[in-house]
Amino acid sequence: MLAQHGEDARIIAGGQSLMAMLNMRLAKPSVLVDINGVPGLAELEHSGEDLRIGALVRYAQALRHPLLAISAPLLARALPHVAHAAIRNRGTLGGSVAFADPAAEMPACLLALGGAVEIAGLDGPRTVAADDFFHDLYETALAQGEMLTALRIPGHTPDRRVGFAEFARRAGDYALVGLAASARAVDGRLTEVRLVYFSVGATPVRARTAEAALEGAPLDALPLDAAVAALEDDLDPPTDIQASRDTRLHLAGVLLRQVAGQLTEPVA
Amino acid sequence: MTGTLPPAREHLTLRLVVNGAAVEEEVEARRSLADFLRETLGLTGTHLGCEHGVCGACTVRLDGAIVRACLILAAQCEGAQVETIEGLSDSGEIADLQQAFHHRNALQCGFCTPGMLMAAAELLADGGVPERDAIREHLSGNYCRCTGYHAIIDAVESTAKARADQARAEAGA
Numbered sequence: 001m002l003a004q005h006g007e008d009a010r011i012i013a014g015g016q017s018l019m020a021m022l023n024m025r026l027a028k029p030s031v032l033v034d035i036n037g038v039p040g041l042a043e044l045e046h047s048g049e050d051l052r053i054g055a056l057v058r059y060a061q062a063l064r065h066p067l068l069a070i071s072a073p074l075l076a077r078a079l080p081h082v083a084h085a086a087i088r089n090r091g092t093l094g095g096s097v098a099f100a101d102p103a104a105e106m107p108a109c110l111l112a113l114g115g116a117v118e119i120a121g122l123d124g125p126r127t128v129a130a131d132d133f134f135h136d137l138y139e140t141a142l143a144q145g146e147m148l149t150a151l152r153i154p155g156h157t158p159d160r161r162v163g164f165a166e167f168a169r170r171a172g173d174y175a176l177v178g179l180a181a182s183a184r185a186v187d188g189r190l191t192e193v194r195l196v197y198f199s200v201g202a203t204p205v206r207a208r209t210a211e212a213a214l215e216g217a218p219l220d221a222l223p224l225d226a227a228v229a230a231l232e233d234d235l236d237p238p239t240d241i242q243a244s245r246d247t248r249l250h251l252a253g254v255l256l257r258q259v260a261g262q263l264t265e266p267v268a
Numbered sequence: 269m270t271g272t273l274p275p276a277r278e279h280l281t282l283r284l285v286v287n288g289a290a291v292e293e294e295v296e297a298r299r300s301l302a303d304f305l306r307e308t309l310g311l312t313g314t315h316l317g318c319e320h321g322v323c324g325a326c327t328v329r330l331d332g333a334i335v336r337a338c339l340i341l342a343a344q345c346e347g348a349q350v351e352t353i354e355g356l357s358d359s360g361e362i363a364d365l366q367q368a369f370h371h372r373n374a375l376q377c378g379f380c381t382p383g384m385l386m387a388a389a390e391l392l393a394d395g396g397v398p399e400r401d402a403i404r405e406h407l408s409g410n411y412c413r414c415t416g417y418h419a420i421i422d423a424v425e426s427t428a429k430a431r432a433d434q435a436r437a438e439a440g441a
Binding site for chain 2: 001004005012015016019020022023024030031032034036060083084085086087089090170171172
């Protein structure tokens with residue numbers, strides 16, 4: 001149906017972003033393809049080494065799932081920050097990634113975990129790494145006629161450290177700035193550090209200079225001042241009615257100190 | 269792609285259960301659940317505030333879980349169980365909560381109240397006495413623009429305490 005109707009067709013899953021856009025006349029598709037009845041998309045399960053989250057898994061379902069805290073502790077920390085109870089009952093993790101709102105938590109978490117996106121299309125299935133998925137504002141690797149079918153997250157290992165923090169004016173609001181992070185702790189040092197900010201640009205943004213500052217650093221003496229200073233090179237957040245560029249940059253530093261504290265502790 | 273695709277339709281026949289009663293209606297594919305409840309079924313207790321998922325005034329239960337009726341199409345509710353504030357009021361499920369809202373002065377204009385009650389009922393149904401912070405968090409998606417929130421939190425908390433007391437009394441009896 002997507003191929004038949006082209007740009008006039010949109011997929012609707014949880015609809016918690018798309019319906020708001022329709023109501024505000026920001027999107028005017030002539031055809032909606034509702035995938036809620038499609039079997040096999042609502043499972044959260046182990047798939048090989050990975051955790052696989054089907055496109056119809058809803059936030060509330062994931063939060064209740066026994067595998068979440070064990071296999072995706074970063075998501076377990078981030079999901080309570082996503083919107084409100086009524087929206088978590090309906091919205092999907094996959095939909096958030098496909099929509100790619102730069103202020104949303106899920107794209108940043110997927111990128112921080114080095115996850116991937118499973119895609120189906122008329123040319124067959126393919127998998128795209130999160131690193132290559134987010135192209136620009138609401139623009140992703142999804143091509144015309146393609147659909148996100150699942151998120152893949154690398155299996156959690158005992159040396160994996162995760163951290164999450166965001167600053168929002170009210171519980172459930174989009175964050176002014178947020179940070180999702182993961183790393184490994186090997187021989188008392190951090191390695192494979194990934195710091196992904198959201199609400200700071202057109203896509204989730206990796207703070208690569210700050211990551212480099214923390215890479216290989218001893219857990220008991222992380223060079224936080226240097227890492228925070230490096231954010232000046234990594235981030236150029238926008239000024240809007242919510243907050244100025246400088247406020248966002250300052251908050252990014254505050255969040256980095258909080259999240260670095262989480263990275264020094266084993267995941268409980 | 270194999271098989272025949274269903275055609276895209278502008279109208280469809282919708283069958284669902286609303287407040288325990290089977291309903292069958294012709295609806296426009298573009299109609300929201302909130303508009304369907306209010307305009308087609310005349311269930312105007314579900315209020316429409318912002319119409320983009322922010323204010324919570326249109327909160328209803330869909331298959332047992334609260335959702336925004338403005339962010340769901342009626343057509344997506346084929347075969348579903350929908351409960352509105354009218355259903356919860358008539359069944360008596362939240363009579364104590366409504367009484368507590370009255371006693372605590374937890375409403376003034378009342379516009380947000382149906383949504384507040386729907387959201388609070390879900391939290392109360394989990395049982396126990398939630399911390400005030402947990403009540404605030406659960407109601408954070410529901411805006412009130414006149415009383416403010418303290419009285420609403422008070423009403424939910426006192427209802428939870430009263431239900432817990434009653435459960436203890438029944439267990440001890």
